[in-house]
Structure formats: C-alpha cells, structure tokens
Amino acid sequence: GENVEQHPSTLSVQEGDSAVIKCTYSDSASNYFPWYKQELGKGPQLIIDIRSNVGEKKDQRIAVTLNKTAKHFSLHITETQPEDSAVYFCAATYGYALNFGKGTSLLVTP
Amino acid sequence: DVKVTQSSRYLVKRTGEKVFLECVQDMDHENMFWYRQDPGLGLRLIYFSYDVKMKEKGDIPEGYSVSREKKERFSLILESASTNQTSMYLCASSLIGAGTNTGELFFGEGSRLTVL
Numbered sequence: 001g002e003n004v005e006q007h008p009s010t011l012s013v014q015e016g017d018s019a020v021i022k023c024t025y026s027d028s029a030s031n032y033f034p035w036y037k038q039e040l041g042k043g044p045q046l047i048i049d050i051r052s053n054v055g056e057k058k059d060q061r062i063a064v065t066l067n068k069t070a071k072h073f074s075l076h077i078t079e080t081q082p083e084d085s086a087v088y089f090c091a092a093t094y095g096y097a098l099n100f101g102k103g104t105s106l107l108v109t110p
Numbered sequence: 111d112v113k114v115t116q117s118s119r120y121l122v123k124r125t126g127e128k129v130f131l132e133c134v135q136d137m138d139h140e141n142m143f144w145y146r147q148d149p150g151l152g153l154r155l156i157y158f159s160y161d162v163k164m165k166e167k168g169d170i171p172e173g174y175s176v177s178r179e180k181k182e183r184f185s186l187i188l189e190s191a192s193t194n195q196t197s198m199y200l201c202a203s204s205l206i207g208a209g210t211n212t213g214e215l216f217f218g219e220g221s222r223l224t225v226l
Contacts, residue, residue: 006152034214043114043200043217044153089152096141096160097168098215102152 004092006101013080014109021104023090024072030092033066033073038087038103047088048075080108113137116201116218123225129188131221133201140205142184143215144168144176147198156199159184191225198222 005024013019025033031052036044050057050064050073057064061080066073077084085108091098117132135142143158145168155168157176165176173195177185184203188195199221206213 009150032213036215036217041219043202043219044215045217046214049214096166097143097155097158099155100145100153102150 004101012107019077021075025092032093036089114218131186135203139203143202145200
C-alpha cells in the first residue's frame with residue numbers, strides 16, 4: 001500500500017505537558033485518517049479520527065489536525081497523564097483497508 | 111460492544127507445520143482484516159476480505175492464505191510455517207463494506223506466534 005510516515009518513533013514527556021505526533025501520507029485518494037492507541041498486551045483501539053472534509057477535530061484532551069494540501073495530519077494530546085503512555089498509530093485509507101504508520105511509543109512520566 | 115475474538119493468544123509451532131489462526135467477530139461486519147505487527151515495522155496488512163468468500167491481498171501476502179466461509183469468521187493460514195513468520199498477528203473488522211472509506215477498525219487482542 002501507499003506509505004504513511006510517522007514521527008517521532010519515541011516520545012517522552014512530563015505529566016501535564018503536551019505531546020504531538022505527526023504523520024504524512026502519499027495517496028491523494030485517502031479520505032479518512034484515524035488514530036489508534038495500543039496498550040500493552042491489547043489490540044489497537046480507535047481514539048479519534050478525521051475525514052478529509054474537516055481540518056480539525058477535538059475530543060476533550062486530544063485533537064487531530066489535517067492538511068490535505070500538504071498531506072499531513074497530527075495528533076495533539078494536552079495535559080498528558082501517565083495513563084496516556086502507550087503506542088500510538090496513525091493511519092490513512094487505501095482502498096478498503098488502512099495503511100498504518102510505524103507507531104510512536106509515548107511515555108508520560110509523573 | 112463489538113467483540114473481535116482471536117482463538118489463540120499464544121502459539122508455538124515448528125518450522126514446516128501448518129498453522130491456523132482463527133478470528134470471529136460478533137457485529138455482522140462486512141470487512142475483516144489480518145495484520146502483522148513487528149517492532150519498528152508497525153502494522154502491515156496481510157489479507158483482507160470485504161465479503162464472504164472474497165479476499166484481497168494486502169502488502170505482505172507471501173506465505174499466507176485466508177479463508178472466509180462465513181461472514182463472522184476469517185482465518186489466516188500458514189501453509190508451512192517459517193521462522194520469519196514469528197510475529198504478533200492482529201485480526202480486525204469494520205462495518206462499512208463498500209467505497210473507499212473503511213470506517214473504524216475493531217481489533218482483536220492479537221495472537222503471538224513463535225515458529226521454532
């Protein structure tokens with residue numbers, strides 16, 4: 001499938017700080033961009049998504065922005081808490097399926 | 111709640127064995143997927159199915175096959191397991207069955223396969 005690049009691969013922040021994870025995609029036909037959180041020993045779970053006709057979406061402490069012209073989208077987590085520690089994956093549609101980034105391991109230290 | 115159940119959480123197999131990984135979803139979803147997760151490589155799509163008896167290759171189908179005889183069940187088959195197939199395998203399903211928008215994927219908890 002088409003590439004989805006995700007940065008950084010690891011991110012360490014102090015509790016209360018903000019965390020930002022960035023992704024770029026290459027398929028101009030992509031129109032749906034979800035973010036998944038994977039906790040240890042579990043499958044990934046959707047935390048927020050954005051569709052191509054929207055530039056920004058917010059849900060409490062998390063927000064996602066999309067720049068279709070530049071083909072990049074970002075996840076923003078504010079007021080981070082230790083329970084936000086997990087691996088986060090961005091994804092973009094490719095036909096029927098999703099192409100995922102390689103993941104960002106986020107560590108929130110008290 | 112949607113539930114995607116993978117029958118085995120941990121398997122240990124020998125090189126050359128035939129391996130079946132089973133996945134069942136209980137929400138009448140049309141799409142089902144098998145991904146492979148490896149450290150530093152993220153999730154890579156092996157196969158997906160958008161209808162019963164339909165299957166499409168993903169990015170890394172070599173060495174794998176799939177079966178979808180019933181809507182709720184999607185099986186991943188390793189005809190002759192090799193050590194480079196040691197990995198975490200994740201099954202997922204989604205409701206939307208047509209068009210380019212897959213909608214939310216619901217994942218199972220994964221099957222960790224070790225091939226010796």
